[in-house]
Amino acid sequence: MIEFNSLNKLDSLDKLVCRRDVMAKKDLLSIYDLSAKEIKALLSKSFEFKSKKKSLDVFKGKILGLIFEKPSTRTMVSFTTAMLQLGGTPVFLNTENLQRKRGESVHDTAAVLSRYLNGIMVRAFKHSDVEEFAKYSTIPVINGLTDYEHPCQILADIMTIMEFHKAKTIGALKKIKIVFTGDSNNIANSLLAISAVLGLDFTLISPKEYLPKKEILNKALGYTSSTGATIKITSDVGEAKNADVIYTDVWTSMGFEAEERKRKKAFSPYQVNGELLKKASSKCIVLHCLPAIRGEEITEEIMDKYEDSIFTQAENRLYVQKAILLHFLGTAG
Ligand code: CP
Ligand code: NVA
Numbered sequence: 001m002i003e004f005n006s007l008n009k010l011d012s013l014d015k016l017v018c019r020r021d022v023m024a025k026k027d028l029l030s031i032y033d034l035s036a037k038e039i040k041a042l043l044s045k046s047f048e049f050k051s052k053k054k055s056l057d058v059f060k061g062k063i064l065g066l067i068f069e070k071p072s073t074r075t076m077v078s079f080t081t082a083m084l085q086l087g088g089t090p091v092f093l094n095t096e097n098l099q100r101k102r103g104e105s106v107h108d109t110a111a112v113l114s115r116y117l118n119g120i121m122v123r124a125f126k127h128s129d130v131e132e133f134a135k136y137s138t139i140p141v142i143n144g145l146t147d148y149e150h151p152c153q154i155l156a157d158i159m160t161i162m163e164f165h166k167a168k169t170i171g172a173l174k175k176i177k178i179v180f181t182g183d184s185n186n187i188a189n190s191l192l193a194i195s196a197v198l199g200l201d202f203t204l205i206s207p208k209e210y211l212p213k214k215e216i217l218n219k220a221l222g223y224t225s226s227t228g229a230t231i232k233i234t235s236d237v238g239e240a241k242n243a244d245v246i247y248t249d250v251w252t253s254m255g256f257e258a259e260e261r262k263r264k265k266a267f268s269p270y271q272v273n274g275e276l277l278k279k280a281s282s283k284c285i286v287l288h289c290l291p292a293i294r295g296e297e298i299t300e301e302i303m304d305k306y307e308d309s310i311f312t313q314a315e316n317r318l319y320v321q322k323a324i325l326l327h328f329l330g331t332a333g
Pocket of ligand 2: 185187290
């Protein structure tokens with residue numbers, strides 16, 4: 001039992017606990033949350049992590065929560081490894097066991113988890129859920145993929161393009177023709193966004209009925225006059241001409257399984273295959289965020305031929321996650 005005298009001593013502690021100071025926090029929900037300067041800094045830090053390959057102890061005592069509403073291999077393992085190699089602790093929060101599954105609100109979940117953790121990575125079906133999570137959390141929230149964007153992936157993709165094309169500056173990156181062919185989904189949206197913010201040369205090739213929505217396109221186009229980005233949106237695969245990078249993703253993203261048959265038919269002319277590569281520049285590399293369905297959006301032959309760029313792209317996720325964690329959690333309490 002606490003005595004009256006010691007209760008008086010607890011007075012200051014009481015004030016401390018009740019007057020919960022909320023430190024300013026920054027989230028990574030979309031590529032648009034980053035300025036060109038921040039993207040450059042994140043890429044430079046990622047290259048530093050890759051070249052040194054050593055662990056840092058900067059996150060001792062810090063805990064990162066990981067929530068996956070959808071399956072994951074690369075995002076789950078690269079964030080877990082990154083956190084451990086930075087001296088912190090990752091905690092995998094199984095959505096099957098969280099009270100969210102029984103209807104606890106995003107609001108309450110975010111507020112409570114903020115009291116335990118130093119940061120949280122969320123992979124969700126709905127982008128609006130991640131936005132709501134960020135709204136009610138007092139710790140940094142990182143988007144690990146939603147139906148709208150996959151910002152962590154796209155930073156690793158740009159790192160890979162710079163690496164394979166030996167582009168040491170954003171100026172050099174601007175001269176590289178990047179072509180995405182396939183579904184205008186989360187990956188395409190984030191590529192479009194980063195191209196707009198950095199001023200890149202980006203062509204998106206997709207069947208008419210799958211082209212990006214007006215508001216997504218307009219947001220990107222809003223940057224072109226200030227950044228000098230060249231954005232081309234088309235349904236003509238001939239526009240892959242002279243591509244230095246050809247990027248694709250699955251035709252049926254997670255959450256769209258019911259449309260699989262229809263999608264296979266619509267996207268078949270947009271496959272990454274030997275014919276398409278003939279249109280590209282001689283130094284063209286192929287990228288795929290993975291997982292791939294060999295024989296659908298990309299042929300077995302092209303997957304094997306370009307496995308170095310594709311698997312390096314996956315490897316680079318690790319260095320980028322470290323840079324992201326340092327940038328977003330490093331400044332939070
Ligand atoms: N590219 C990517 O995010 O892979 P996972 O779904 O395996 O995390
Ligand atoms: N567009 C894919 C990306 C997987 C990393 C999906 O959302 O399933």
